[in-house]
Amino acid sequence: MAELGRFALLLGLFLSGYAVLVDLLGAWRKDLGLVKSGRNATVAALICLTVAIAVLWGLLVRCDFSISYVAEHTSRALPLAYRLSALWAGAAGSLLLWLWLQVGFAAMVFNKIDEKEKVFTANARASVNFVSVFFFIILILDKSPFALSVPVPADGAGMNPLLQHPAMVLHPPTLFIGYAALIIPFAWVFAALKDNEKQGLSPLFIQARNWTLIAWLFLTIGIVLGAWWAYEELGWGGYWAWDPVENSSLMPWLTATALLHCFRTYKPRTAIARWLTVLSLVTFSLCIFGTFLTRYGLVSSVHAFPEPGLGILFLVLLVHIWVMAAVLLWRKYRSEPIDSQVTGLPGRKFIRLNNWLMVLLTFVILTGTLFPFLSGLFTEQKISLKPDYFTKITAPLGLALLLLLGMCPYLLRNGISKNWRMFGVVIVSITTVIAWLLTKGLAVPFFIICGFAAINLTADIFNNGSGMGKDTQTVRPRKTLRWYGARIVHISVVLIFIGITGSSAYEIEKQAALSPGESVAIGKFNVKFGGLKTDRGPNYTAMIADITVSKDQEPVARLNPSLAFYSDSGKQASEVDIKRSLGSDIYIALTAVDRNSELVNLRMLIKPLINWIWIGSAGLVLGTGLVLISFYRRSRTV
Amino acid sequence: MRTKTIVKALIGVLVIGGGIGYFMYQAMQSSWSYYYSVDDLSVNSSAAKNHSLRIAGTVKQGSVTRDLQKMRLTFTLAGSKAEVPVHYEGPVPDNFAEGKEVVVEGRLDTAGVFRAETLMTRCESKYKAKVK
Numbered sequence: 216m217a218e219l220g221r222f223a224l225l226l227g228l229f230l231s232g233y234a235v236l237v238d239l240l241g242a243w244r245k246d247l248g249l250v251k252s253g254r255n256a257t258v259a260a261l262i263c264l265t266v267a268i269a270v271l272w273g274l275l276v277r278c279d280f281s282i283s284y285v286a287e288h289t290s291r292a293l294p295l296a297y298r299l300s301a302l303w304a305g306a307a308g309s310l311l312l313w314l315w316l317q318v319g320f321a322a323m324v325f326n327k328i329d330e331k332e333k334v335f336t337a338n339a340r341a342s343v344n345f346v347s348v349f350f351f352i353i354l355i356l357d358k359s360p361f362a363l364s365v366p367v368p369a370d371g372a373g374m375n376p377l378l379q380h381p382a383m384v385l386h387p388p389t390l391f392i393g394y395a396a397l398i399i400p401f402a403w404v405f406a407a408l409k410d411n412e413k414q415g416l417s418p419l420f421i422q423a424r425n426w427t428l429i430a431w432l433f434l435t436i437g438i439v440l441g442a443w444w445a446y447e448e449l450g451w452g453g454y455w456a457w458d459p460v461e462n463s464s465l466m467p468w469l470t471a472t473a474l475l476h477c478f479r480t481y482k483p484r485t486a487i488a489r490w491l492t493v494l495s496l497v498t499f500s501l502c503i504f505g506t507f508l509t510r511y512g513l514v515s516s517v518h519a520f521p522e523p524g525l526g527i528l529f530l531v532l533l534v535h536i537w538v539m540a541a542v543l544l545w546r547k548y549r550s551e552p553i554d555s556q557v558t559g560l561p562g563r564k565f566i567r568l569n570n571w572l573m574v575l576l577t578f579v580i581l582t583g584t585l586f587p588f589l590s591g592l593f594t595e596q597k598i599s600l601k602p603d604y605f606t607k608i609t610a611p612l613g614l615a616l617l618l619l620l621g622m623c624p625y626l627l628r629n630g631i632s633k634n635w636r637m638f639g640v641v642i643v644s645i646t647t648v649i650a651w652l653l654t655k656g657l658a659v660p661f662f663i664i665c666g667f668a669a670i671n672l673t674a675d676i677f678n679n680g681s682g683m684g685k686d687t688q689t690v691r692p693r694k695t696l697r698w699y700g701a702r703i704v705h706i707s708v709v710l711i712f713i714g715i716t717g718s719s720a721y722e723i724e725k726q727a728a729l730s731p732g733e734s735v736a737i738g739k740f741n742v743k744f745g746g747l748k749t750d751r752g753p754n755y756t757a758m759i760a761d762i763t764v765s766k767d768q769e770p771v772a773r774l775n776p777s778l779a780f781y782s783d784s785g786k787q788a789s790e791v792d793i794k795r796s797l798g799s800d801i802y803i804a805l806t807a808v809d810r811n812s813e814l815v816n817l818r819m820l821i822k823p824l825i826n827w828i829w830i831g832s833a834g835l836v837l838g839t840g841l842v843l844i845s846f847y848r849r850s851r852t853v
Numbered sequence: 854m855r856t857k858t859i860v861k862a863l864i865g866v867l868v869i870g871g872g873i874g875y876f877m878y879q880a881m882q883s884s885w886s887y888y889y890s891v892d893d894l895s896v897n898s899s900a901a902k903n904h905s906l907r908i909a910g911t912v913k914q915g916s917v918t919r920d921l922q923k924m925r926l927t928f929t930l931a932g933s934k935a936e937v938p939v940h941y942e943g944p945v946p947d948n949f950a951e952g953k954e955v956v957v958e959g960r961l962d963t964a965g966v967f968r969a970e971t972l973m974t975r976c977e978s979k980y981k982a983k984v985k
Contacts, residue, residue, distance in 0.1 A: 377947065451944045579877055586881075587888055597888035599907050600881060601958065607880035726942070728924050788947050806944060807921055814921050818944050 217282050217361040220270035224361075227263035228351035230256045231318075231344040238341040242334045242409070250328050250337045257340050260347065261322050264315040271308060271360050275301050280371055283364035284308060290373035296384070297374055303387040304374060306510055307360035312388065314350040316395035317343065324399050324422050335419060338406035343398055349532040357526075376781075376788055382444035386437055390464055393434035394502040397467065399426035400474065401499035404492045408543040418850075424478040425846050427495075431475055432839045434468045439832040450789045450804040452724070452820040454828070457605040462584045463505025466577045470498040473573035480563050484551055487563075489544070494570070496540050501577070503529050508584070565619065565626045572616050579608045606719075610657050614664060617712055618644070620705055621668030624675035643667045658720035661712060668709045676702055696848075700841030707834030710827045717799075717824025725819045730812065738821045740801065741765050747813050755779045757790075758808045760815055764794065764801055776805040776817075799823040886958060891932030894961075907958045908937070908967065914951045930957065930967070937961075941969040948974050 234256035241249030271284070275298050280286040288301040288308075303309040321343040325336040354360070377383075403423035441461070442454035455461060477491045507529035582589070583600050590598040618640075619626075625636050643663065650659040676699075727735040727742075734743035745761035757779035764772045772794035779788045794801040800822040807816040884905075891910035908930065916929035926941045928951075939957055949955065949972065959969035 375948075450947070575873060579873070582877065583881075599886050599888050601884035601886050601905070604880045604884035607884070608877055611876065726924050728922055785950075786948065804944070807919055807924075809921050816921055816924050 216270055216273060216279070217363070220267045220274075220361045221355075221359070223263040223266040223270065224351060224355050224359075227260045227267070228348065228355060230260040230263060231347040231351060234260065234344040235341050235348065238337040238344070242337040242341070245334060247328065247330075247333060250333045253337055253340055254326060254328055257318065257322050257325075257344060260344070261315070261318045264311070264318055267360075268302070268311060268315055271311065272299065272302060274361075275299065278371065280369075281363060281367045282360075283362050284360045286364045286368050286371045288371065288374060290371040293371075293373055297379055300384040301374060303391065304378070305360075307354065307358040307362075309387055309391060310350060310354055310358055310506075311360055313391045313395055314347060314354070316392055317350075317398045318347055320396055320399055320426065321402060324419075324426065325402065332417075332419065335406045335410055335417075338409045339402040339419075342402045342405035345535075346398065346532065349528055353526075353528055357528075376786065377448060380444060380448055382440045382447070386440040386444065389433050389440065390437035393430045393432075393437055393471075394467070396426050396430035396433065397471065397499050397502055399423055399430075400495045404495045405540070405543070408492060408540065408547055420481070421846075421850065423495075424475075424481075425843070425850075427471060427474055427478060428839065428843060428846070431468070431471045432836065432843070434464065434471060435832070435835050435839070438464055438468060439829070439835075443829065446825075447791070447793075450791050450806070450818070452722075452791075452802050452804070452818070452822065454825075457583070457602040459584050460509045462580050462605075463501070463509055466505065466580055467498050467501040469573045469577045469580075470494060470501060473570040474498055476566050476569050480566050487567075489548060490567075490570070492540070492544060494574075496536065497574075497577075500533050500536065503533055507533075565623065569616070569619055569623075572612055572619070576609060576612050576616075579612070580605060583608070610661075613712065614647075614657065614660060617661070617664045617668055617709070620708060621664065621671045623705070624671060624678075624702075639667075656720065658716050661716040661720075665709050665713050665716070669706065672702060672706050672709065695845060697842050697845035700838045700843075700845065703838030703841065704835055705838075707831040707838060710831030710834060714824050714826070714828030714831060718822045718828070721823045723821040726806075727817050727819070728814060729817060730814050735817075735819075737819050739766055740771070740821070742803070742817070742819055744815060744817070747808065747815070750777075752779075755781045758805070758810070760805050760808075760817070762792075762803060762817070764803075772801060774801070774803050776803045778805045778808055795826060797824075797826055800825050891930055891937055892935050894937060895932075895935035903960075905958070905960060906967075907956060909954065909956045910937070912949070912951050912953050912955055917951055926972075930955070937965070937967050939967045939969050941972050943970065943972060945972060946974045 234253045237249045237256065238253030240246070241251075241253055274282050274285050275289055276295065278285065278289060278291055278298070284305060284307055285301075288304045289298050293301075301308070303312050321340060325339045325343070327333075327336055400423045403419060406419075438461075441464070445456075446452070446454040474491070474494050477487065477494055480487055481491055482488065507526050510526060583604050587597050587599040590596070621643075622640055647660040647663050650663055651657065653659075723738045725735070725737045729735060729744040731744060731746040734741055736742070741764070743763045743765070745763060748759045748761065750757040750759055757777045759775050759777040762774045762776070763770055764774060774792040774794060776792040777790045779790070781787070789804055789806065791802060791804040793803075800820075802820040802822055804818045805815060806818050809815070886905045886907045888907045889909075891908060894906070894908055910930035910932050913929040913931040913936065916927075918927050919925070920927070924942055926945055928939055928941075930937050930939050941957065941959075953974055956973045957967060957969040958971040958973075959967055961967055
């Protein structure tokens, strides 16, 4: 079976390489036959990848430990669902999945070969297949999912019990869908750069924008799932640690956010068009670079050991992309001056400001992430930055972004003007600065700006056009489904900021060693440890603590955090227990147990407002879904 | 006209770049953490005393003790040649165990004991899953 998989990958490599050549040739000679052949080769490569994935899945389900990928990621005792999800548990499998999605999306979008669009789609396909060739080479030579394991082990290594959790099963593939979907705007940009004819708001432009939104939706879901899992499972009480792997999923998300705003104001042959080109390339490059960064150990992460290998090919790919893009950009815009006559919403420049802030955030995060590597270049001594670097540097930028977000409904239509609304902004800004100076912290300023943004955005939903400025160019908003969707997304962002601020600035943390019957105070609460219960399972013994939390002598919650010891592997796993409410979470983890004296160590946290992060995240998904529905409807009516 | 735009743009870039650079420098200064392996540390231990450090090493077999009363974890972090004792009082990751590679962040005290503020284990290499 594995031979079939290996052969499918080889054939796929050949087909992708062939597709690049015929598509480029076909686009150059405007030859319909060649372009057709390029499209067919792309579809054939997709079929090869589908075969390879099916084979790998088959091997995983059958527990064929002669294949090292299977031996490393599954075991006979592993339930079927986790054996299936082992497809993306390792580097080789996840790269295969990513490639399959990427070619699949491209085959769906760039499939038209009619007279009008054949050159454009051929160029777009060529750029996708060019990327695919690199992925194929890495899959065949470096990270082959079908490599043999010698000698064949009796049983596989199994899957880390921490990862055997629904959120962790879904987290990697959602991120990969996001990364893979970003190939569409990337390929669109490349094709548009090569195209010397006018590229207006063509159907393919609409597709590129829609797929960016789809990518953004999946990246959002993936990132939130990871954060949620860390909070629920890891017992440390946080949800984000600014680890290189986390950062490398956040960076493309930030630039994709900028890209979405940029699509909204796109006009061909303007400065925005050039900017969009660059931004789309940056976003896609960050997906590739993030993989390189974390998989190949340029900087070490908590998540995995570096595995040196052909990862340098990812860098070679990036260099190729940027050199080609630079040549094409130069060629295109040398002959095509910026059209300065184009007018649009007065708020266009504020969208540019949003873009700058997003890019700046990405830049500071990238610098921090690469710091151990960068410092190693200049000095003998490697220097890493503690997570509070990221917190400190992103906070002021986040504040600026929130202020802009709060003003956006007004700015977009009217720009800056002298009336009561702008006066409000000035008042809010001054109050924020005073609050910052008085409290010497950023929490109160964040709450002020969040409140301002929430009020402004909500008021805008109920605004029927009255009370708007009497000055020039006042446009009434058309309240379409898309408009409501975007508003929900923006309000959700404010909610998430409220959650982040509350849970990080007003968190109370305490550790205590308690014997049965003893209690300890944390914040306004009193935590009493009743005693231990023992639960014996087939291969583990779990100690369950009985804890009563009370406030003003009134019991508010009974929590049962536990600590399980696995007899076969000698591992232990702690299960936290959380009392949730919209106000704050009470989070208790059992960190150590003395089985003789029943003395326990507890780690307790009060996390105010944290649930607003998850509520806001659900809002992001809902709002984005509404926008996508409106896009879909419109594409049906056009 | 054209030169004027360029000058304007340059000034803008300088002001924004300077501002961001300053912010970044400020944020970095307080979170600077020197990265050593245990072996490097023993060579530079006098130089390393007053800095925040990040050290990678292996938890020595048989060195882990947990004092539940004081809520303190003590173990010996070993490199290929040198060793350093570590005291730690925070949350211990589930997959912390003897023989594991770990990274600790903290300071060396005058007695040569490393007072760790954070303790990180790495996902085992066989679980090289793209998690998080």
